[in-house]
Structure formats: structure tokens, C-alpha cells
Amino acid sequence: MFSRLNTVSFQGVDVITIDVQVKISSGLPKFPIVGLPDKAVDESRERVRSAFHSMGLSLPYQRITVNLAPADVQKEGSHYDLPIALGLLAAMNAIPSDAIADFIVLGELSLDGRIAPISGVLPAAIHAASLGKGIICPKICGGEAAWAGDINILAADTLLSLLNHFKGSQVLSPPEAVMEDEVAQTLLDLRDVKGQETGKRALEIAASGGHNLLMLGPPGSGKSMLAARLPGILPPLTPAEALEVTMIQSLAGRLNDGKLIRTRPFRDPHHSASMPALVGGGLKAQPGEISLAHHGVLFLDELPEFARATLEALRQPLESGKTTVARANAHVTYPSRIQLVAAMNPCRCGYISDASRACSRAPKCAIDYQAKISGPLFDRIDLHVDVPEVSAADLIRVSTGESSVEVAKRVKKARMNQQIRYEALETPFCLNAHIDGELLEKVALPDDAGQKILKEAAEKFKLSARGYRRVLRVARTLADMGDSLSISGEHIAEALSYRRLHFST
Ligand SMILES: Nc1ncnc2c1ncn2[C@@H]1O[C@H](COP(=O)(O)OP(=O)(O)OP(=O)(O)O)[C@@H](O)[C@H]1O
Ligand SMILES: [Mg+2]
Missing domain, CATH: 3.40.50.300 (P-loop containing nucleotide triphosphate hydrolases)
Incomplete structure (x- = not known):
């Protein structure tokens, strides 16, 4: 009795697919989780056990091995509870294995079988979309997943509702993508x-x-x-x-x-x-x-x-x-x-x-x-x-x-x-603040008057190469604010006035 499904691990904003393999075999009743789990992942067996109990199910009185592959990637966080629980249900033949094969699964379980919210559902959903898969996630995070595009989303609030969905006795409605209100915070004037x-x-x-x-x-x-x-x-x-x-x-x-x-x-x-x-x-x-x-x-x-x-x-x-x-x-x-x-x-x-x-x-x-x-x-x-x-x-x-x-x-x-x-x-x-090198020289070339002022100022104030480029960038913005294509002496003079105010210089 073996099952496998996918979840994810987060490495910064990068998302890695994790293969969750669950095997039920004869032997003494044990429930090891292998594949570099951290403490939160290791503790998930207790949450899974209790969530099963709340549905009136008990874990098989056999050896249950969970492997999180690739084994050399550290698994952190509480979102592994739901994939482990669904993998176990599939290995027990309580849900069909092929029903969960096309999903990325993530969610935390409460002891009473509820699926608690977790972080990172949006990047996980975007990753799922890139793989052509759907996502199974906590109900409250469904709105987030909906921003990933046209993917199949199962957002459930309890493990039981997911079980019923796969059995066909309940249909989970797809979540809607929602936006923050226009002015969520009162902006100061x-x-x-x-x-x-x-x-x-x-x-x-x-x-x-x-x-x-x-x-x-x-x-x-x-x-x-x-x-x-x-x-x-x-x-x-x-x-x-x-x-x-x-x-x-x-x-x-x-x-x-x-x-x-x-x-x-x-x-x-x-x-x-x-x-x-x-x-x-x-x-x-x-x-x-x-x-x-x-x-x-x-x-x-x-x-x-x-x-x-x-x-x-x-x-x-x-x-x-x-x-x-x-x-x-x-x-x-x-x-x-x-x-x-x-x-x-x-x-x-x-x-x-x-x-x-x-x-x-x-x-x-x-x-x-x-x-x-x-x-x-x-x-x-x-x-x-x-x-x-x-x-x-x-x-x-x-x-x-x-x-x-x-x-x-x-x-x-x-x-x-x-x-x-x-x-x-x-x-x-691009914004003017982000340009440098050749591009800056191309777009921020001052006119003759501007060049004269800039040359004098560079000598007088001993502008560093970086300081010189900073003046050009600000002057380019000043010209853009005045709808001017060229950079004039006035723009350079104003840009120079925002140079370093170091007390010692
Ligand atoms: N230009 C101003 N116009 C109106 N109110 C001002 C002005 N400057 C200061 N205040 C009043 O003084 C209070 C303190 O200002 P603020 O906290 O911005 O000063 P600060 O320059 O940041 O001082 P600090 O260096 O102590 O942090 C403001 O809440 C405001 O009530
Ligand atoms: Mg202040």
C-alpha cells in the first residue's frame, strides 16, 4: 500500500516541488517521517493522528513510513500536515490515488481536523500553474491561490470535507480572487x-x-x-x-x-x-x-x-x-x-x-x-x-x-x-534612479550650459564618480518633471543642491 503526491518547499521566493511518499507495510506500528524534516514537520504525525481520530478513523496498526523527497532539502514549516494526511488516506484506499496526483497540496491540520491557514499559498499556486497542476489548500487561503490564474483549486476548511469531496458526496466550490479595498489605509496628506x-x-x-x-x-x-x-x-x-x-x-x-x-x-x-x-x-x-x-x-x-x-x-x-x-x-x-x-x-x-x-x-x-x-x-x-x-x-x-x-x-x-x-x-x-552606465550617459547628457556648470561643480566640490552620476540621475528626473527632453543648466544646478550634506564636507 503505497501512495505519492506533491507539495512544496520554499527557498526564499523560489518554490521547489517535494514528493511526499507514504508506505504502509507490515511490521511494528510506527510512524517515522524521513527526508530532513524540522521539528514542526516531525510533529505533524501527532496532528495527523488526532485529525484522523476526529473523523472517526484510526491509523492502521502497521508501520507507516513517510518520505519527503528530495531527501537533501531541509523541510520547514507546518504545511506538510495536509499532504501527509492525504497521502495516508490514499495509501489506505480511503481516497483514489489518481484523484490527488494532479495537485500540489499544502495546509496545516488542527487536532480537530480543521485545516488551518499557512503562509506561501500564492507562490505555491503560481508554481502549481507552471507545472499544469491544481492546488489543495486551506479555505481561507483560496482567494490567494485564485490569483495564480486558471487552475483547479480545492480550498477546504476540514479534512472531512476534502474526504467527502473525493468520495463525491460534497462539492467544494472554487474560491474567488479578491482584491484589497481601493484605499485600505488612510493616506496622510x-x-x-x-x-x-x-x-x-x-x-x-x-x-x-x-x-x-x-x-x-x-x-x-x-x-x-x-x-x-x-x-x-x-x-x-x-x-x-x-x-x-x-x-x-x-x-x-x-x-x-x-x-x-x-x-x-x-x-x-x-x-x-x-x-x-x-x-x-x-x-x-x-x-x-x-x-x-x-x-x-x-x-x-x-x-x-x-x-x-x-x-x-x-x-x-x-x-x-x-x-x-x-x-x-x-x-x-x-x-x-x-x-x-x-x-x-x-x-x-x-x-x-x-x-x-x-x-x-x-x-x-x-x-x-x-x-x-x-x-x-x-x-x-x-x-x-x-x-x-x-x-x-x-x-x-x-x-x-x-x-x-x-x-x-x-x-x-x-x-x-x-x-x-x-x-x-x-x-x-525602469525609473531614473535605477539607470547607470551607458544608458545613463545616453539619456542624461546635459546641454552646453549644463555641462559647464557640472564641470565647474565637479572640480569645486571634488565630486566622486558616483556623486557625478547621482547628479545626472536627479537632473534627468527634474527634466522629466518639467517635460523637457534636454537637461539644462537649471536642472544641473538644482540637482547639485541635493548633494551630500555631510557636516564634515
Ligand atoms: N512643518 C510642520 N508642519 C506642521 N507640523 C509640524 C511640522 N513640523 C513638525 N510638526 C509637528 O511636530 C511633530 C513632530 O514632527 P516630526 O516627528 O515629523 O519631527 P522630526 O523632524 O521627525 O523630529 P525628530 O528628529 O525628533 O524625529 C509633528 O507631529 C507635527 O505635529
Ligand atoms: Mg522623526
């Missing part, structure tokens, strides 16, 4: 921020070109306020982006009722976050904050307070748009194409620019504080902007600034200009 015109302009440039942004200013000047308003001016996710974002949230077990996510992620981890929390990995590999912010914003408030090693770990993902975490026996990769927004005070007390309030260690305290951020990390941030204290006159005045909706319209237009250009150059899905 830019109109609430008084004054700070430079900060608002920098935020609009960052949103238009996808640039990373660093805001530097004294306490209470509105840095956190500005950053929190960035999602409100970014365009909504495209369908392809929405699917990728939902897939990562699914892997992290954070999906709300299996609904497709439509709002751009905004993640603001606390500065005490550990390296695995930020970049991913850890004992049970999970996407980190940088991957949860994929296609959205990662906001690091109080930047110098983060552990130095944690910040340095962001350098590679910021450049490549993906994070690779080395584990003891494998490398896992998560996508992390993010827009980094960081905020910091210029020094520990925050008042270096105000002689009457600065501490006695000024200016050394500012140099020490800012030196916590390495040059290469600063270099990866295209826009550096000073956010000074707001004056009382500004605060008292009734806000007449633009609303996020108006700014978002301009951002959309600037992004459209980029899309048209990069599609013509056969590099779609």
Missing part, C-alpha cells in the same frame, strides 16, 4: 506639513524618479511627517507589481484574507531592528523589512541609531534590488527593489545649527554622529536635503500648500515620461 518647501520638493523628486532620499534636520522639524506622506504621492501598484508584493506578504504570512494588495508598502522598522529582521533570513528564513517594502518605501528614521553592520547590509540590496541570504545549507533570495527614505538629526542633541542650544561638544559631536553612516551608504542616496526648523510664523499660518492628490498627478506624469523613454530604449520598468 502633504497639506498638513507647513513650510518645508525644499523638503516637499525633494519628496516630489524622489517620488517621480524613484530616488533614495535622506532628510537631515533638528528635532521636531517635520522629517518623519514628510516621509510618512510619500506613499500618498506615489502611483498605485501595477498589476505585475501587486502580484509580486502579495507573493512576498504571502511568504511572510501577512496576507489579509488572501486579498491582492493594491497599496504600495511603507515599512518603518525601529532602529533596534536586527540584521535578519531588516534584510531577511534568520533561523526560519523569512523576508526582512527590505523585502516587505519591495516596490514601496523603506523608511529608516533616526538613521545613525541603527547598528552599523545592519546598515551596511543594506548596501548590496539597494544596488541590486534583491537580497541574498546565506543559510547553513542554502542561499535564499528575496526581491527588494525599494525606495529608501532616511531621516536623521545632524548631531546627537540635534541643535548643531543653533549656537544657543548646541551642546558643549559641538562641532565634534556632529562629526562623530554623522560618521556613523558610511560614505558608500551616503553615496547610494541620490537626494540629500536639509529640513530646518519651521518658524513660528509658518506654523501659525493656515496651511495653503498643495494636497497630495495634486502632487501625485505631477508624479504620475513624470513617471509616464520615463516609461515612454525607457520602453523606446527596450528597458521597460
Whole structure:
């Protein structure tokens, strides 16, 4: 009495097919699970035994061997309960073996036979679709699986309902693909921020070109306020982006009722976050904050307070748009194409620019504080902007600034200009912040006046090669915001004003 069926194992966003083989043979009653199971998988025999009991079935009084192949891949998680239970039912001839052969099966069992939700159903369903198979999953995750396309989905809430479905006494209705409501989170409005015109302009440039942004200013000047308003001016996710974002949230077990996510992620981890929390990995590999912010914003408030090693770990993902975490026996990769927004005070007390309030260690305290951020990390941030204290006159005045909706319209237009250009150059899905090398030289060549200013500035400020390219990228965005094909001296001059604000330079 032998049966086999398929489930999956997750290696980052990659999905591997796992063959679940169940054999009932004569011998002393034992129930070993082999094939590198972790503790949660090993414990699944108790859940299966109890779930069978709740249906009035007992396990055969024989030797039951479960093999999870390939044997050299570590099996982690609780989603192996359901495939083991169905494999056992097939080996006992309670359900026909060929009925489950065309499915990828995953789900956790409760002791009373209910099928509990698990993470990763969307990537598993997409994998099943690529194999031409269907999927059997918990009922609550059915909506997620439905986004994988036209596949056969059996989403059940109990093991008994699945058994009845295969016997033909009950029909499981196919789940519907559901979307998150249009505005799932109330987006904050830019109109609430008084004054700070430079900060608002920098935020609009960052949103238009996808640039990373660093805001530097004294306490209470509105840095956190500005950053929190960035999602409100970014365009909504495209369908392809929405699917990728939902897939990562699914892997992290954070999906709300299996609904497709439509709002751009905004993640603001606390500065005490550990390296695995930020970049991913850890004992049970999970996407980190940088991957949860994929296609959205990662906001690091109080930047110098983060552990130095944690910040340095962001350098590679910021450049490549993906994070690779080395584990003891494998490398896992998560996508992390993010827009980094960081905020910091210029020094520990925050008042270096105000002689009457600065501490006695000024200016050394500012140099020490800012030196916590390495040059290469600063270099990866295209826009550096000073956010000074707001004056009382500004605060008292009734806000007449633009609303996020108006700014978002301009951002959309600037992004459209980029899309048209990069599609013509056969590099779609590009934003100005992501271009480099030959492409950058091709699309961001300033006119004569621009070249003159750039040359003078490069000599005067001793711009590094990376700094030079950063100015070009920002200037390209400024030109796109003004519907200009060429990059003028004005664009270069403004881009230069967002160069490094390092206290020591
Ligand atoms: N420009 C502004 N317009 C209106 N309110 C403001 C402005 N700046 C600050 N505030 C008020 O001050 C509060 C604190 O602002 P915020 O948290 O953004 O400051 P911050 O620059 O991040 O300070 P810190 O460096 O201490 O983190 C806000 O909640 C808001 O009520
Ligand atoms: Mg703040």
C-alpha cells in the first residue's frame, strides 16, 4: 500500500516541488517521517493522528513510513500536515490515488481536523500553474491561490470535507480572487506639513524618479511627517507589481484574507531592528523589512541609531534590488527593489545649527554622529536635503500648500515620461534612479550650459564618480518633471543642491 503526491518547499521566493511518499507495510506500528524534516514537520504525525481520530478513523496498526523527497532539502514549516494526511488516506484506499496526483497540496491540520491557514499559498499556486497542476489548500487561503490564474483549486476548511469531496458526496466550490479595498489605509496628506518647501520638493523628486532620499534636520522639524506622506504621492501598484508584493506578504504570512494588495508598502522598522529582521533570513528564513517594502518605501528614521553592520547590509540590496541570504545549507533570495527614505538629526542633541542650544561638544559631536553612516551608504542616496526648523510664523499660518492628490498627478506624469523613454530604449520598468552606465550617459547628457556648470561643480566640490552620476540621475528626473527632453543648466544646478550634506564636507 503505497501512495505519492506533491507539495512544496520554499527557498526564499523560489518554490521547489517535494514528493511526499507514504508506505504502509507490515511490521511494528510506527510512524517515522524521513527526508530532513524540522521539528514542526516531525510533529505533524501527532496532528495527523488526532485529525484522523476526529473523523472517526484510526491509523492502521502497521508501520507507516513517510518520505519527503528530495531527501537533501531541509523541510520547514507546518504545511506538510495536509499532504501527509492525504497521502495516508490514499495509501489506505480511503481516497483514489489518481484523484490527488494532479495537485500540489499544502495546509496545516488542527487536532480537530480543521485545516488551518499557512503562509506561501500564492507562490505555491503560481508554481502549481507552471507545472499544469491544481492546488489543495486551506479555505481561507483560496482567494490567494485564485490569483495564480486558471487552475483547479480545492480550498477546504476540514479534512472531512476534502474526504467527502473525493468520495463525491460534497462539492467544494472554487474560491474567488479578491482584491484589497481601493484605499485600505488612510493616506496622510502633504497639506498638513507647513513650510518645508525644499523638503516637499525633494519628496516630489524622489517620488517621480524613484530616488533614495535622506532628510537631515533638528528635532521636531517635520522629517518623519514628510516621509510618512510619500506613499500618498506615489502611483498605485501595477498589476505585475501587486502580484509580486502579495507573493512576498504571502511568504511572510501577512496576507489579509488572501486579498491582492493594491497599496504600495511603507515599512518603518525601529532602529533596534536586527540584521535578519531588516534584510531577511534568520533561523526560519523569512523576508526582512527590505523585502516587505519591495516596490514601496523603506523608511529608516533616526538613521545613525541603527547598528552599523545592519546598515551596511543594506548596501548590496539597494544596488541590486534583491537580497541574498546565506543559510547553513542554502542561499535564499528575496526581491527588494525599494525606495529608501532616511531621516536623521545632524548631531546627537540635534541643535548643531543653533549656537544657543548646541551642546558643549559641538562641532565634534556632529562629526562623530554623522560618521556613523558610511560614505558608500551616503553615496547610494541620490537626494540629500536639509529640513530646518519651521518658524513660528509658518506654523501659525493656515496651511495653503498643495494636497497630495495634486502632487501625485505631477508624479504620475513624470513617471509616464520615463516609461515612454525607457520602453523606446527596450528597458521597460525602469525609473531614473535605477539607470547607470551607458544608458545613463545616453539619456542624461546635459546641454552646453549644463555641462559647464557640472564641470565647474565637479572640480569645486571634488565630486566622486558616483556623486557625478547621482547628479545626472536627479537632473534627468527634474527634466522629466518639467517635460523637457534636454537637461539644462537649471536642472544641473538644482540637482547639485541635493548633494551630500555631510557636516564634515
Ligand atoms: N512643518 C510642520 N508642519 C506642521 N507640523 C509640524 C511640522 N513640523 C513638525 N510638526 C509637528 O511636530 C511633530 C513632530 O514632527 P516630526 O516627528 O515629523 O519631527 P522630526 O523632524 O521627525 O523630529 P525628530 O528628529 O525628533 O524625529 C509633528 O507631529 C507635527 O505635529
Ligand atoms: Mg522623526
